[in-house]
Amino acid sequence: MASWLYECLCEAELAQYYSHFTALGLQKIDELAKITMKDYSKLGVHDMNDRKRLFQLIKIIKIMQEEDKAVSIPE
Numbered sequence: 001m002a003s004w005l006y007e008c009l010c011e012a013e014l015a016q017y018y019s020h021f022t023a024l025g026l027q028k029i030d031e032l033a034k035i036t037m038k039d040y041s042k043l044g045v046h047d048m049n050d051r052k053r054l055f056q057l058i059k060i061i062k063i064m065q066e067e068d069k070a071v072s073i074p075e
Contacts, residue, residue, distance in 0.1 A: 003027070003028075004028070004029050005018070005021070005022075005026065005027065005028060005029055005031075005032060006018050008029055008032070008057060008061070009021075009057075011057075012053045012054070012056070012057040013053055014045075014050060014053055014054060014057065017043065017044060017045060017050070017054075020043060020044045021043060024042070024043060026043075029061055030061075030065070032057070032058060032061060033058055033061040033062050033065060035054075035058060037051070037055065040054065
């Protein structure tokens with residue numbers, strides 16, 4: 001079974017970076033959400049279109065994390 005990280009990268013058309021990300025220790029979506037634009041070169045993401053897709057993916061992950069927090073915290 002493919003990992004959630006791999007699935008997300010596939011959806012964002014970034015699957016080619018999966019092996020590089022995992023080699024650098026990124027295994028989970030939560031870890032990907034902590035990546036900053038300064039990390040893109042280290043991760044091997046040099047193409048500007050790929051950087052934009054990665055930025056959007058991380059943005060979506062962060063939004064989903066915030067929504068999960070809001071749902072799990074009772075008012």
